[in-house]
Amino acid sequence: MENTMEAVQLETKGKTAIITLNRPDSLNSINDVMxxxxxxxxxxxxxxxYxxxxxxxxxxxxSSGGDIKLMLQNDSPEGFxxxxxxxxxxxxxxYDMKAITISVIHGARLQQD
Incomplete structure (x- = not known):
């Protein structure tokens, strides 16, 4: 569980919203809190x-994707x-949002040609 900071930050500027994944120590790996x-x-x-x-x-x-530590700890079908x-x-x-979504991707990533 995140104690020191929010795992996701929301900022707004006029009709623009910015969502920031904020678990930089784990390369923004996605856990249940995030x-x-x-x-x-x-x-x-x-x-x-917006x-x-x-x-x-x-x-x-x-983001590095799913939090592997969380995946290894979760052995219950209900949690999964x-x-x-x-x-x-x-x-x-x-998919259904009114706002146009732009992902600002940086860092290591996989891509298929």
Whole structure:
């Protein structure tokens, strides 16, 4: 659980919203706290009057993906299903949002040609 800072930060400037993944010590790996806060931030943006959303990561990388430590600790099917539902909610929210979403990707990344 994040104690020292918010795992996701939401900033607004006029009709623009900026969501920042904020677990730089883990290269913004996505754990359950970050996922929950990300869905909440996306809800706030979608409920507001924003035309543009920037999604970025704090630190050396945008995101390293799922938090492997969390995955290794979670051996319950219910916990896995809950996390997968949060991922599904996030994807649907991003797809259905009124605001145009731009991901500001930096750091190491995989791509397929």
């Amino acid at each position: 996922m929950k806060q990300l869905v909440e931030a996306l809800d706030k943006v979608d409920e507001g009057d 035309n543009l959303l920037f999604l970025k990561g704090n630190g050396k990388a945008f 299903q809950t996390f997968m539902k949060m991922i599904g909610d996030m994807v649907v929210k991003l």
